[in-house]
Amino acid sequence: MPDSDPTRNFVRRISLLARRIRTQFDKRAGEHGLTQARALILLYLDLKGSMSQAELAEEMDVERPTMARLVDAMECGGLVRREVSPQDRRIRNVVLTEAAQGEVQALRALSKALREDVVAGIPQEDLDVADRVICQMIENIGRAER
């Protein structure tokens, strides 16, 4: 960790990078009436077809109320439907509407393009190291939470 000063260190840069990427994603996805979080839900549902809110929340590493709110907004926008699960009456399975399915390819392309912008000029081995570091940090912070 190059900077030990809490006002100017790695942690702040991680947060800044995450925010900037999100803002840029939102901007690019805005033409589809989507944001990063919502786009991700679309992509997950496209992959898996139908998921409960709790499954989505777990996949996306967010809490259940967050997911409920996101799904609310998307249901209002006609992008997803909630269906009662035949196996368990607590569960609301979330599925894509036809309107949403038309967006998926564009979102994949958009996401790919943004990623390419973000990693431009960075050697693959450096990316691998950074990835390992981030994963270890996530693990470390998880341990610290106990």
Next chain:
Amino acid sequence: MPDSDPTRNFVRRISLLARRIRTQFDKRAGEHGLTQARALILLYLDLKGSMSQAELAEEMDVERPTMARLVDAMECGGLVRREVSPQDRRIRNVVLTEAAQGEVQALRALSKALREDVVAGIPQEDLDVADRVICQMIENIGRAER
């Protein structure tokens, strides 16, 4: 970038790490009635004595309305005071109250301890690489915004 799938990649992990760190910081700082963002402002003001909102916003890489709102909350909590600048009538210099000054050492220690938890077991050379990668990404996303 090891994962090209937008539902499961480095970008998501960056966001997750930032969020987890913040949540843990908030938890630890909560005993002082503070959150990460507010603590940072305190630390900046402790370093520099008095700063305008615009300066604070720039140092912390947030937008001015965000800073205004943070300072509002802290002013309400008796942690900072706003003073009109003698040089420029637009500017509100933000200064620490005495109550806030008593928190600074504790916040530094808390911040240091959390950082140590986050980087535990990671070799310094890996941390250096990761830092370089993050900085390059921030630069890349800045370029992509234009």
Next chain:
DNA sequence: ACGAAATAGGTAGGTTGCTAACTATTAGCT
């Protein structure tokens, strides 16, 4: 000196996170 451009702070509204707590349902244990 005057007008245009830039800057500082502020308002309003939107988004996405979190926690605490609650109700309803299911799973597990005795």
Next chain:
DNA sequence: AGCTAATAGTTAGCAACCTACCTATTTCGT
């Protein structure tokens, strides 16, 4: 069968971000 614990979804409230836009002040160029 009955009770407890866990799970799914929801509500409420708080926090921190962003953008668009506005007013007031200062700076800059002519």
